[in-house]
Amino acid sequence: MILSKVSKHHCLLQFRIHINPQETNLPKIPFGPFNLFIQRRWKKPANTAQTRLESRTIDSKLNRLTTYLKKLKTILKIYELMSNRKRGPFVSLQLMSRWTNIVGLNVGMGEFVHKHPHVFDVFTHPVRRNLCCRISGKFKGLVSEEEGLVKDCELECAKRVKRLLMMSKNGRLHVHALRLIRRELGLPEDFRESVLGKYKEDFRLVDLEIVELVDKDENFGVAEVEKWREKEYREKWLSEFETKFAFPINFPTGFKIERGFREKLKNWQMLPYLKPYEGNEVVQVGACGGKNRYEKRAVAMIHELLSLTVEKMVEVERLAHFKKDFGMEVNVRELLLKNPGIFYISTKGSTHTVILREAYSKGCLIEPNPIYVVRRKMLDLVLLGCRNTRELQDEEEIKNGSDSLIRKAFAGNTTVGEWVVPILESFDNVNDHDDPGEIIDASEEFDGC
Known part of the structure; x- marks a missing residue:
């Protein structure tokens, strides 16, 4: 039982x-x-920098911008290779096809060149009868304009380098790190001689690859974010406690705010930290709130470095070369992903590029500078593709011109309908002088071998 x-x-x-x-x-x-x-029991999903990078909120406008800039850099590499040749200002397409792997193209060189007729002039060699290519006059003029602006802004370049040295741990920086972001800082190609060697009262070359700051300047001790804080304090009448250590936050569209995130962000904004130009002491991680203060100081230093660049963006791999000189013993990519309202990482173009979110609006720089304006003109020329760029008259000019023709016709006591003939003849003359399918300028002399 x-x-x-x-x-x-x-x-x-x-x-x-x-x-x-x-x-x-x-x-x-x-x-x-x-x-x-x-x-x-299922394994808990990993929470690493790579997973956070893949699950981040995408900003389509900034991604599109980095894709376009990647194409512009490729064209500038081709221009540099063509300029280094001594035989002439043009190169055959057969020879250019060997540069495909050098410049990092996924398509053939001939196909890429024909897609940008406003940058490359393709013509047939009069003797060898093969296809050759040269840089268009408009693009070459923009490159020369940029080089002239960079030379004229040597004093501004020296100030940027001096600010970076003031942020460094020992007042020293590796020249190799500056060379990696030379174009981002707007430095000339020979900045070692034209900037570091020229301003000896500010810089001293300790070694072949180390530059040291001679004397600090108190006028450079104000970071760019502090100007924003002063503006917020005056215009929005916020308290000093709220704005003294705050950063501008601008989340991308579609960003999901989890529960308790706003409270954490508010506490982080009011957390005191050692500002970039205040001192070179390193905050101890074991102190009260030391880790958060240490990371916030690193955020401030990266924010200031991006503010000193021309286009407010730098590749993450190149940014990591400043870790040792700035005393930032943190994972840079993980730190950037923790602050999506301040920085945005774009993975387009086979590289990771960090962009300062507050500096851009709808894919354009809010406060442009002369060098950025010239580079934007280059980018606009590249993005034209195969489209026609015939400059049309404004509607008011066409209307005024037609009205004047009508007045002249009626002033001569012409019959009704005869005033239409001069209008048609005027438009025929305009169209005769404009050939949209022409690639090479006929007035330009041919450069021989």
């Missing part, structure tokens, strides 16, 4: 077996009606 009761209760019991497939050598049992009692 007792055994029958035990067996009866035994049939009604449901055993739950806790199995971890990674710790046991048991074969994986497929899900079915006979193993419903088995409970599996």
Whole structure:
């Protein structure tokens, strides 16, 4: 009787077996009606910098901008290779096809060149009868204009380098790190001689690859974010406690705010920290709030470095070369991903580029500078593609011109309908002088071998 009761209760019991497939050598049992009692423990998903990078909120406008800039850099590499040749200002397409891997193209060189007729002039060699290519006059003029602006802004370049040295731990920087972001800072190609060697009262070359700051300037001790704080304090009448250590936050469209995120962000904004130009002491991580203060100082230093660049963006790999000189013993990519309202990382163009979010609006720089304006003109010329760029008259000019023709026609006592003839002749003259399909300027002399 007792055994029958035990067996009866035994049939009604449901055993739950806790199995971890990674710790046991048991074969994986497929899900079915006979193993419903088995409970599996699934592994917790990893929370790393790579997973956060993949799950971040995408900013389509900034991604599109970095894609376009990647194409512009490719064209500038081709221009540099063509300029280094001594035989002439043009190169055959057969020779240019060997540069495909050098410049990092995914398509053929001939196809890429024909897609940008406003940048490259393709013509047939009069003797060899092969296709050759040269840089268009308009694009070459923009490159020369940029080089002239960079030379004229040597004093501004020296100030930028001086600010970077003031942020460094020992007042020293590696020249190699500056060379990597030379174009981002707007430095000339020979900045070692024209900037570091020219302003000897500010810089001193300790070694072949190390530059040292001679004397600090108190006028450069104000960071760019502090100007924004002063503006917020005056215009929005916020308290000094709220704006003293705050940063401009601008989340991308579609950013999901989780529960408790606003409170954490508010506490982080009011957290005091050591500003970039105040001192070179390193905050101890073990102190009260030391880790957060240490990371906030690193955020401020990266924010200031991006503010000193021309286009407010730098590749993450190149930014990591300043970690040791700035005393930032943190994972730079992970730190940038923790602050999506301040920085945005774009993975377009086979590189990771960090962009200062507050500096851009709808894919354009809010406060442009002369060098950025010239580079934007280059980018606009590249983005024209195969489209025609015939400059049309304004509607008012056409209307005024037609009205004047009508007045002249009626002033000469012409019959009705005769005034239409001069209008048609004027438009025919305009169209005769404008050939949209022409690639090479006929007035330009051919450069021989």
